[in-house]
Amino acid sequence: MEPKNERLLVVDNDASNLDTLARRLERYGFAVDRASSGGEALRHLDKTQVDLVLLNHHMPEPTGMEVLRRLRATHTSSELPVIMVTALNDTGTVVEALNIGANDYVTKPLDFEVALARIRAQLSRRAAEHELHHRDQRDAMAARGSNDGLWDWNLESNEIYYSRRWKGMLGCSDDEIDNSPAEWFSRIHPDDSNRVQHDLEAAISGSSDSFENEHRLQHKDLSWRWVLSRGKAIRTESGEPLRLAGSQTDVTESKIADPLTNLPNRNLFAERVANALAKSGREARYEFAVLLLDLDRFKVINDSLGRLIGDELLVGIARRLRGIDQKFAAMPARLSGDEFAILMDDVVGLYHVKKAAAWVQQSLAAPFSLEGRDVFCSVSIGIVLGPGDARTVEDILRDAETAMHRAKTLGGGRFEIFDNEMRKQAVARLELETDLRTSLAKGDFEVYYQPKVDLDNGHILGFEALVRWNHPRRGLTLPGEFIAVAEETGLIVPLGRFVLEQACHQLGAWQKEFPRVPPISMSVNVSFRQFRDTHLCENVERVLLEAGVDAGSLRIELTESVLMEDSAGAAQVLDRLKGIGVGLKIDDFGTGYSSLSYLCRLPFDTLKVDRSFVQDMAEGRDGLEIVKTVLALAAGLRLTVVAEGVETKEQAEQLRRLGCHYAQGFYFSRPVEAEAARRLLAGDPLPIEEAVH
Secondary structure, three states, X not given: OOOOOOEEEEEOOOHHHHHHHHHHHHHOOOEEEEEOOHHXXXXXXXXXXXXXXXXXXXXXXXXXXXXXXXXHHHXXXXXXXXXXXXXXXXXXXXXXXXHHOOOEEEEEOOOHHHHHHHHHHHHHHHHHHHHHHHHHHHHHHHHHOOOOEEEEEEOXXXXXXXXXXXXXXXXXXXXXXXXXXXXXXXXXXXXXXXXHHHHHHHHHHOOOOXXXXXXXXXXXXXXXXXXXXXXXXXXXXXXXXXXXXXXXXEOHHHHHEOOOOOOEOHHHHHHHHHHHHHHXXXXXXXXXXXXXXXXXXXXXXXXXXXXXXXXXXXXXXXXXXXXXXXXXXXXXXXXXXXXXXXXXXXXXXXHHHHHHHHHXXXXXXXXEEEOOEEEOOOEEEEEEEEOOOOOOHHHHHHHHHXXXXXXXXXXXXXXXXXXXXXXXXXXXXXXXXXXXXXXHHHOOEEEXXXXXXXXXXXXXXXXXXXXXXXXXXOEEXXXXXXXXXXXXXXXXHHHHHHHHHHHHHHHHHHHHHOOOOOXXXXXXXXXXXXXXXXXXXXXXXXXXXXXXXXXXXXXXXXXXXXXXXXXXXXXXXXXXXXXXXXXXXXXXXXXXXXXXXXXXXXXXXXXXXXXXXXXXXXXXXXXXXXXXXXXXXXXXXXXXXXXXXXXXXXXXXXXXXXXXXXXXXXXXXXXXXXXXXXXXXXXXXXXXXXXXX
């Protein structure tokens, strides 16, 4: 038997004997380390792993026997074999050494052939015991889970043992996979490969305690199977990695099935759409369709009835959607939250797809009985016919989502089919979002001011701050063209902070230049996203302090829709703002829901009558009665009323006769830049009889 580069340590204080024995062993292929004393040997073994020690008994302190005792305190005889070298007739020393834990002995003068045979015997025994230990570890892992496949990576030989179960998970027989690491790594999905490699390297290097990774492996039938692979490194006493061993579990079912509804999940749905795209590339006449479903007002159901009932509703919807398989040979799936999808395979024209969408709406129209109450729901559906221009699964789902959002925008409870015009609009919206981000960074926004006027004398009492965008290509852009996108993307928060800062600093300058009693006020609009910003109140306090403006001069305006989203949270924020001292306005009053309950519970000071009611005050129109009701209600609750959207002399006079004291609108002034607003303040009171443009 030729040695496999086993490393030996020869310990002898006689330099001549040490060198001669080491040289002869090296000629037989061993790697030989030398130590001329017991202390040197112990220090060497602290840093270096060896396979066997040849230890001379007769040495100065520490003696060979003392070295043996120390070694046996840290290494078993199978982990580190020790062969003692003794004098020919030193029987007592041999017995003592064997009792302490020596594996064998040789006598001086040394018979090299005998010594070589005994070294080989101990190394063979050590290798056999190690293999038995490895087998025991594998058996232990097998006992922990018979459904797991086992793997054992020998890092020195770079071979991996794969159990039959490991191979069977991939549809392979025992002889179809050898011990090469490539049998594993070449089967890993390209999207998962880097992550697996990173986690394996971390476990081997010791930067991670263990290896655990979920990834996809390609089955023999070319499908992808999800596996959970776990392992742990086995190291030498000095921490060097020898092996990485572990198990592999097939978790495909949990990875492709939604745990709540048991429908196929996004992973499986995406895989099936990818197959459909591939098939369309092979067969010219093949078409498929994807229907993306989103529940209308599901958040209201979740918030009002609780998440458990919301989950029951999702399960009920999934149960009904399963019927589409029999009707239209289609696969339903749950992608996330209240979003479902349907893949229709091999469709026959658009009529077939529309019929399926109508079937979905009809199936979900009947009420769901949940905990003794009937719950109704509707869905907005976006439809994509494939392949079209799509090249990837992401393209298909993106286009379906675009069509679904169009259906929601048009009122929900309907389906829309994706077309190129939708894509143009989606691209335009993305460009708008990009321009918004760029312009925020560059400072392309400006605050305009529209005066609030006393209808009795034409005096300007304050202003409403309104943002304008100096778009680099479109020029001056009004909020109606960008506020919705800013709100959806969250950019409204930094934009709103900018408006608040500009308006308060401008107000401070005007109050110093035009001291009045009461001082000029400023109204600033706050959107839903801004209102939910946890830093809103502290930002208001900070800006007021920096601008040197009393809190009573600032009015925060909120629409009723903002309050509807979270009435409990709204009350807390409004109380904090009221504590700071700012005034609170309800904007667009009467256009939302539950207005009266908000007025009774929340600390508002002012109502703004929506422009639609002001425009509708002509004789015989309902707007007049609504304005009268709002004024009477405000008087009873001791609230101030401001009418917005006043555009004619007749509207201004009619409001004054009804008892409304304050108004704003184009009749008095359009929103203007800061300098133009300053000129309005410096001039005479605005004439009620004559419009100012």
